[in-house]
Amino acid sequence: MIEKLFSLEEKTALVTGASRGLGQAMAIALADAGANVICAGSRPGSADETAGIIEKKGRKSWSVFGDLSSSSEVEKLAEDANSCSRTIDILVNNAGTIERFPAAEYPTEAWERVIQTNLNSVYFLSRYFGAKMIERKQGKIVNTASLLSFSGGITVPSYAASKHAVAGLTKALANEWAVKNIQVNAIAPGYFKTDNTQALQNNKERFAEISARIPASRWGIPEDLSGAVIFLSSKASDYVNGHILTVDGGWMAR
Structure with a gap:
């Protein structure tokens, strides 16, 4: 019964930002749990490696691409993914970007790029595939939130705004779609060793401050999200809706 x-098994997932880091780890975890996976990257061929790893596990996998900072490319990515598999049971909105500038000097172009990538694309992909899930009366949507869904951070106002909004959007969609047997939830990773946090890792003082607050006494690695994404994508979470699941080594508890 637990298995x-x-x-x-027999599910198909679409994972954005699947070329590396957290997205790649979550795509592989879903495949390990039995899913076929459409791996989306930002450039042509960028998710090929992940798709290849999944195919070697005996699962079907496809590689698609689209620059999520462009609304037209978001639409094209959705259509390309839909052409790979007419039924997408699981949508993992993971792709994101971050730009660091003092708030008073934040470039408009950087603000718009982060909001479009981290928030607008999440909504547009959820709307596109959510409508199809409503027709089938089942589906799972897993968004990637952040610890900055709960706090403001420093020199990342657009990122903090976008991740607060992802948490709110997750709850808003859950409120409407739970009755349709669609579960919409989010994972809020703590401090993980990825490209997005490289600046923090390179700052010895800040790295030490952050590390000292994590009860687990280490930064996360992408594979630490495997259990969370499988749980929120499976029947085990059928009565979980609108939840923001922190995977943070205990950061929020301290």
Whole structure:
């Protein structure tokens, strides 16, 4: 019974930002649980490596691409993914970007790029595939939030704004779609060793301050999200809706 609760056999997932880091780890985890996976990257061929790893596990996998900072490319990515598999049971809105500038000097172009990538694309992809899930009366949407869904950060106002909004959007969609048997939730990763946090890792003082607050006494690695994404994509979470699940080594508890 436990295996059936967490099994993703005969399911198809779309994971954005699947070329590396957290997205790649989540795409592979879904495949390990039985899913076929459409891997989306930002450039042609950027998700090929992830798709290849999944195919070697005996699952079907496809590589698609689109620059999520462009609304037209978001639409094209959705259509390309839909052409790979007419039924997408799981949507993982993971792709994101970050730009660091003091708030008073923040470039308009950087603000718009972060908001479009981190928030607008999440809504547009959720709307596109959510409508199809409503028709089938089932589906799972997992968004990537952040610890900055709860706090403001420093020199990342657009990122903090976008991740607060992702948490709110997750709850808003859950409120409407739970009755349609669609579960919409989010994972809020803590401090993970990825490209997005490289600036923090390179800052010895800031790295030490952050590390000292994590009860687990280490930064996360992408594979630490495997259990969370499988749970929120499987039958095990059928009565979980609008939840922001922190995977942070205990950061929020301290």
